[in-house]
Amino acid sequence: MILARIDGYATASIAHPSLKGQKIVLCTGVDENGVDCGMPFAAVDPIGAGQHSKVFITTDGSWTQNTVHDKTSPIRNQVIGLID
Amino acid sequence: MKPGRVIGTVTLSHAAQQFRGARWILVSPMGADELTKKNLGMSQASTPVVYDRLGAGVGDEVLYVEGAEATQPFDHPIPLDAITVALLDTYNYSVPEQQ
Numbered sequence: 001m002i003l004a005r006i007d008g009y010a011t012a013s014i015a016h017p018s019l020k021g022q023k024i025v026l027c028t029g030v031d032e033n034g035v036d037c038g039m040p041f042a043a044v045d046p047i048g049a050g051q052h053s054k055v056f057i058t059t060d061g062s063w064t065q066n067t068v069h070d071k072t073s074p075i076r077n078q079v080i081g082l083i084d
Numbered sequence: 085m086k087p088g089r090v091i092g093t094v095t096l097s098h099a100a101q102q103f104r105g106a107r108w109i110l111v112s113p114m115g116a117d118e119l120t121k122k123n124l125g126m127s128q129a130s131t132p133v134v135y136d137r138l139g140a141g142v143g144d145e146v147l148y149v150e151g152a153e154a155t156q157p158f159d160h161p162i163p164l165d166a167i168t169v170a171l172l173d174t175y176n177y178s179v180p181e182q183q
Contacts (some may be wrong), residue, residue, distance in 0.1 A: 008119065008177030010087070012147070014138050015170035016157065024147070024170070026087065026177050028116065039115050039129060040177065042085035042147050052180050061153035074149045074156045074167055077085055 018073035
């Protein structure tokens with residue numbers, strides 16, 4: 001589970017089929033003080049989080065396989081909550 | 085998933101049987117400076133070799149997955165650590181000015 005901030009969006013027409021119709025966001029990890037940490041990463045976002053909103057991300061691939069309805073999906077990161 | 089830029093390819097003369105016909109690319113992970121185009125070169129991060137079946141070429145920006153999930157698209161056991169999952173058409177990335 002990662003605390004992160006949504007800092008951008010990406011589109012891809014050539015991708016694993018499980019990404020079709022999924023919104024891809026680019027995120028920056030933040031620490032407990034809200035300071036950026038680590039390299040940016042991408043995640044699928046079924047919630048529809050806005051630019052620069054703080055979110056909660058799971059890196060559980062098997063959970064993401066459930067939400068994209070594809071057991072062969074290699075996708076790991078998924079936005080699962082917006083932080084108040 | 086991590087964003088990265090393809091900086092080269094790798095070919096093998098001998099490989100595990102599962103990798104027959106496989107295509108390998110060298111990917112430079114993209115950090116904040118590369119995503120915001122402040123740095124048009126490579127990041128300092130080490131460059132993984134990534135299995136590719138999307139047809140990524142040198143200079144393309146891709147998303148790749150590292151870890152056990154990389155083997156998920158295969159119906160047989162395969163000793164794989166990283167795989168490309170998307171060729172990026174467009175992206176935007178900006179960090180907020182005030183933090």
